[in-house]
Amino acid sequence: MKQNIIFHIDINNAFLSWTAVKLLNEGYETDIRTIPSIIAGDEEKRHGVVLAKSPVAKKMGIKTAETIYSARKKCPKLEVFPPDHEYYQQMSKTFFKHLEKYTPNIEKLSVDECFMDMSNSSLLYDDLVILAYKIKEEVKELYGFTVNIGISTSKICAKMASDMEKPNKVHTLFLNEIERKMWPLPVDELYMVGKHASEKLHSLGIHTIGDLAKTDEKTLIKHFNKHGSTMHNYANGISDDLMVPSDDKNKSISTSETLSTDIGEKNKLLQVLYKQVDILGKDLRKQKLYTNTIAITYKNSDFVSYSKQLTLSTVTNSTEEISKYITNLFDQSWKNDKIRNIGVRFSNLTNKKQKQISIFTNSTEENKSDTVQETMDKINDKYGSSIIRQANLFTK
Numbered sequence: 595m596k597q598n599i600i601f602h603i604d605i606n607n608a609f610l611s612w613t614a615v616k617l618l619n620e621g622y623e624t625d626i627r628t629i630p631s632i633i634a635g636d637e638e639k640r641h642g643v644v645l646a647k648s649p650v651a652k653k654m655g656i657k658t659a660e661t662i663y664s665a666r667k668k669c670p671k672l673e674v675f676p677p678d679h680e681y682y683q684q685m686s687k688t689f690f691k692h693l694e695k696y697t698p699n700i701e702k703l704s705v706d707e708c709f710m711d712m713s714n715s716s717l718l719y720d721d722l723v724i725l726a727y728k729i730k731e732e733v734k735e736l737y738g739f740t741v742n743i744g745i746s747t748s749k750i751c752a753k754m755a756s757d758m759e760k761p762n763k764v765h766t767l768f769l770n771e772i773e774r775k776m777w778p779l780p781v782d783e784l785y786m787v788g789k790h791a792s793e794k795l796h797s798l799g800i801h802t803i804g805d806l807a808k809t810d811e812k813t814l815i816k817h818f819n820k821h822g823s824t825m826h827n828y829a830n831g832i833s834d835d836l837m838v839p840s841d842d843k844n845k846s847i848s849t850s851e852t853l854s855t856d857i858g859e860k861n862k863l864l865q866v867l868y869k870q871v872d873i874l875g876k877d878l879r880k881q882k883l884y885t886n887t888i889a890i891t892y893k894n895s896d897f898v899s900y901s902k903q904l905t906l907s908t909v910t911n912s913t914e915e916i917s918k919y920i921t922n923l924f925d926q927s928w929k930n931d932k933i934r935n936i937g938v939r940f941s942n943l944t945n946k947k948q949k950q951i952s953i954f955t956n957s958t959e960e961n962k963s964d965t966v967q968e969t970m971d972k973i974n975d976k977y978g979s980s981i982i983r984q985a986n987l988f989t990k
Contacts, residue, residue, distance in 0.1 A: 597713070597747060598711070598713045598747045598748070599711075599712040599713050599715070599722055599745065599746075599747065600709055600710070600711060600712065600713075600745070600746055600747065600748060600749055600751075600752040601709065601710040601712055601722075601726060601743055601744070601745055601752060602707070602708075602709055602710075602743070602744040602745075602746075602749070602752035602753045602755065602756040603693070603707060603708055603709075603710060603729070603741050603742070603743050603744075603756065604706065604707040604741060604742050604743075604744075604756045604757070605689070605706040605707065605739060605740075605741050606739065606740045606741060606742060606760055606761035606762065607627070607646055607647075607648075607649075607761070608646070608682070608705065608706035608739070609633045609645055609646035609677060609682060609706075610626065610627060610631065610632075610633050610646040610647065610648055611627065611738075611739040611740070612678075612681065612682055612685045612739065613626065613633055613646075613675050613677075613678065613681075614626045614627045614738075614739075615685075615737070615738040615739055616678065616681055617675075618738070626648060626673060626675065627648050627649065628648070628650065629648060629650055629673060630648060630650045630651045630654060630656075630669045630671060630672050630673065631647070631648045631650070631651060631672065631673040631674070631675060632644045632645075632646065632647045632648070632651055632656065632662070632665060632672060632673075632674055632675070633645045633646040633647075633675055633676070633677050634662045634665075634674050634675075634676070634677075635676070635677060642661060642662055643659050643660060643661055643662065644656060644657065644658050644659060644660050644661075644662065644665055645658070645677055646658070647665075651665070651669060651672065654668050654669045655668050656668055656669060656672070658897060659897060662674060682705055683705065685737070686705040686706065688737065689733070689737065690702060690708065692732070692733070692736070692737075693708070693710060693729070696710065696712070696715065696725070696729065697710050697711060697712055697714070697715055699711035699714075703899065704899060709749055709752065709753075712725075722745065723745060723764065723766065726743040726745055726764045727764050729741075729743065730743055730762065730763075730764060734762065740761050740762035741762070742756045742757070742758075742760050742761060742762070742763050742764070742765070743756060743763075743764045743765075744756030744757070744758070744764075744765050744766075744767060745764070745765070745766045745767070745768075746766065746767045746768055746831075747768060747769065748831065748832075748833045749833055750785060750828050750831065750832075750833035751767040751768070751769075751772070751776075751831050751833070752767070753785050754767055754776055754784070754785055755767035755775075757783070757785075758775070767831075769831055772830070772831045773804070776803050776804075776829075776831070777802060777803050777804030777807060777829075778802060778803075778804060779802065779803050780801065780802060780803075781795050781796070781800055781801060781802055781803055781805065781806050781829075783803070784803050784806065784825065784828055784829060785828060785898075786821075786824060786825065786828060786898065786900060786929070787825060788894055788895075788896040788898050788929075788931050789895070789896045790931060790932075791818065791821070791825070791931075794817065794818070798817065803829050804829075806825060806826065806829040807826070807829035807830045809826065811823055811826045814826050819930070821929050821930065846939055846940060846941035846942075846943060847874055847877055847878070847939070847940050847943070848874070848891075848937060848938065848939035848940070849870050849873060849874060849937055849938060850870075850891060850935055850936065850937025850938075851866060851870070851935065851936060851937065852934060852935045853866070853933065853934060853935065853936070856894075856895040856932040856933060856934050857932060857933050858930070858931065858932040858933070860924075860928070863924070863928065863933055863936060864920075864921065864924060866936055867890065867917075867920050867924060867936065867938060868917050868920070870937065870938040871913055871916050871917050871920055871938055872913050874938060874940055875911060875912065875913035875916055876913070878911035878940065878943075879911050881945075882945055883911060883943045883944065883945055884909035884910055884911045884943065884944055884945070884946070884947055885906070885909060885910065885911065885916070885940035885941065885942065885943055886905060886906055886909045886941075886942035886943070886944065887903055887904065887905045887906065887940070887941045887942040888903065888904055888906070888916060888919055888920065888923065888938070888939070888940055888941075889901055889902065889903035889904070889923075889938070889939040889940075889941070890902055890903075890920065890923055890924060890927055890936070890937070890938060890939075891935075891936065891937040891938075891939060892927075892928070892929075892933055892935070892936055893933070893934050893935040893936075894929070894931040894932060894933055894934060895931065895932040895933070895934050896931075897934070900927075900929070901927075902923055902926060902927030903923075903939075903941075904919060904922075904923050905942070906919065909944055909946075909947060916940075920938065
């Protein structure tokens with residue numbers, strides 16, 4: 595039986611590293627990775643916080659997401675550089691393009707990290723661990739930045755492996771290594787355990803990942819609901835997450851929003867999602883496209899990102915129908931944490947409408963719904979995008 599082999603590749607300190615590479619290429623004499631420096635946005639806005647910090651700045655106590663003002667108090671000689679997101683996107687595309695020569699099965703998590711399904715590559719390479727070192731050295735030599743690579747049979751363990759000692763390292767975390775390598779770590783370091791969950795776990799006497807793994811699952815569910823079961827599984831290296839390869843040829847559309855304040859109320863988050871679905875649904879209909887897969891992406895107040903997707907039984911471009919799916923998907927995926935950024939993605943797009951026979955609907959009702967949707971779009975195009983919306987979606 596073929597064994598799954600997953601690489602998780604994470605660019606070390608991407609924004610600061612990419613900025614350093616850009617500055618050096620432009621003739622800047624100092625590598626900002628070697629001095630107290632940060633990448634930060636506009637101090638007058640919410641984005642006026644530390645996005646990335648150099649190792650030197652980290653040693654001085656500067657933390658991601660703190661204000662520039664606070665960071666400067668810790669280090670008066672701190673060098674501040676603005677982010678260049680256009681350049682970051684360019685570097686990200688170049689990086690992922692390089693990885694594609696090893697496997698087409700790449701799941702991008704963000705601009706600076708991804709999973710690579712190497713399960714079929716064992717026939718091409720004698721030793722995948724040696725290959726990981728080769729990839730790591732290639733990236734450093736060709737592009738001037740470093741990566742960490744985690745290797746395992748599951749996504750969660752590959753992710754945990756890459757987060758071990760940094761930077762510029764390769765780590766394995768196979769099932770027979772979990773007790774030795776992962777269980778001694780603080781419970782705070784387990785993927786998907788945020789600040790609030792870790793505080794509660796410590797109050798329950800659960801201090802290490804091993805403690806969590808050995809705790810009765812029913813006890814965790816009692817205190818954390820369904821997230822308790824997820825944490826228990828992750829602590830034991832159990833994950834049923836499948837690879838979702840990102841294919842540029844497989845068109846998708848998405849939108850996300852960084853919220854003005856962190857939100858932890860279900861209804862408020864749903865309102866944001868419904869508005870995003872409204873925008874993307876209209877975009878689908880303009881292009882005469884239908885979606886077969888929808889996803890919600892989250893970044894919480896601890897800057898932990900996660901997502902959940904759903905493949906539909908039949909394609910659709912109806913705002914009302916998609917919003918119902920989004921509601922169910924939200925209930926399945928939200929961890930009851932405070933959210934900083936939230937978004938919606940439609941993928942597996944097609945221009946062919948697939949109809950599915952149902953005892954609950956008929957073609958007359960479906961055509962009527964399409965006509966109503968088209969009329970709403972025309973009115974919004976003429977008088978403004980927010981003149982008319984699905985009332986049942988925006989009054990919950």
